[in-house]
Amino acid sequence: MDFDPSPEQRQRAASIRTAAGGLPRPERGTPAGRDLWEAAGKIGVTGLCLPADCGGGGLGALDTALALEAFRAGGADTGHSFGIAAHLLACGTVLAEHAHEPVRAELLRGLAAGTTIAANAMTEDEAGSDLSRLATTAVADGDSYVLNGVKSFVSNGPLADVVVTYAVTSPEAGYLGLSVFAVRTGSPGFRAGPALDKAGLAGCAAARVEFAGCRVPRSHLIGSEGQGSAIFQGSMAWERACLPAIYLGAMQEQLDQCLAHCRQRRQFGRRIGDFQAVAHRLATMRRRLESSRLLLYRACWLIDRDSPGAGEAVALAKVAVTEAAIANGVDAARLSGAQGYLAGAGVGSHLQDAVPLHIFSGTTDIQQEIIARGMGL
Structure with a gap:
């Protein structure tokens, strides 16, 4: 490699x-x-x-x-x-x-x-990781499908022009009865709620969206009926591998800021970066960043080669980036002291933005299950 x-x-x-x-x-x-x-x-x-x-x-x-x-x-x-x-x-x-x-x-x-x-609408109040519990339905009616249901935590929901959503078209088929639709947000029967008040990631508006007798043309069915689960898993491979890369960029910016602070800030007549406790914390932050970066690059490399080991590699990378981003956020706050706790300093926002990594695109617990199964457990 x-x-x-x-x-x-x-x-x-x-x-x-x-x-x-x-x-x-x-x-x-x-x-x-x-x-x-x-x-x-x-x-x-x-x-x-x-x-x-x-x-x-x-x-x-x-x-x-x-x-x-x-x-x-x-x-x-x-x-x-x-x-x-x-x-x-x-x-x-x-x-x-x-x-x-x-x-x-x-x-x-x-x-x-x-x-x-574009916005992705999969999650529902009673169906996060368990896709078999989706309640949103799509019923064929002439040259259209009629959608009914409510989706939650739809990133980009308030701004979106098109929503890629998943609905049950064959209830008797369970997990294999899901289908995918591209719904234009101006369609009658579609409504996006107000932006949710989140603790982090404020730059991305998220909302609940509702389909109430929302009529979608058959031409906007994505793939074929019943392909929803397979299509979703394919998109999640991309999202779980590539989306955490933004946190590599955030951790790099964070580390650069911490290094500059520790070179400039003086206590007891010395730069604080000269104290071993501080220097070692910075070294640990870099180690976390570099190791998670390598795992993520490897996972993406395997996806590009359509490798059978890509799924487990993606899970390893997402967990590694998640734990690194949160741990580095805590260390950055400790290095910054009280100044870093001020809202405008940006230190706290790094941590607030990192915490949802444990949840979106498949929770850390789900990724751990994938890793465990890859080891034959």
Whole structure:
């Protein structure tokens, strides 16, 4: 395995990182607006892994992860980066691989440009990790399907133009009775609730969405009836591998800030970085970052090669990034002292943004189960 990024990968990452540094951040506590989405689209971030013939970058999983990491490391807001990753990985990959023409091309062109915002609607109040408990239904009626149900924690929900959602079309088939639909948010019977008041990731608005007799054209069925579970698992492989890359970028920014602080801050007549306890904490933060980075790159590399071991590698990488991001967030707060506890300092927001890693895209407990099964348990 070659651990050295290619000149093309380095150049792409440097270009995205520089461009991200020029983007304004959303006001603290507010989601990114359409202006920021379109600005991200102009530098290619909203279309990284979408097909080139639809305006996307045509990138594989590893190149997508490298680009998302660079985008966040360059200074893009973590919540906005999260929203873009969800738009790309949970929605864009599904449309690219399974939607039917001409709907596929029309939607993907907008997604790639950042002018069409996508949201993934799978989770329900009684169905998080257990997809067999989905209550949302889709009933065929002539040239349409009629959807009824409520989805929760829909990232990008308040802004979305299209929602990729999962509904039961064959109740008797259980887990194999799910189907996928691309629902335009202007459709009669669709309603997005107000943005949820979250503890972190404020740059990504999330909401509950409701389908109440929502009529969706048959042309907007993604794939075939009953393919929902397989389609979802495919999109989750992309999301679980590539989305945590934004946290690699956040941890790099965090480590750089901590190093600068520890070189400048003086106590007892010395820089605090000269104290062994402080220096070793910084070394541990870097070790966590570098080890989780290598696991994530390896997982993406295996996805690009369609390796049978990719699923377990993705689970290992997601757990590693999760634990590193949270632990580094705690250490950064300790290194910053009382100053870091101030809302405007940014130290606390790193930790608040990292905690949901334990939950989204498959909980840490689910990832641990995947790892355990991979060991034959």
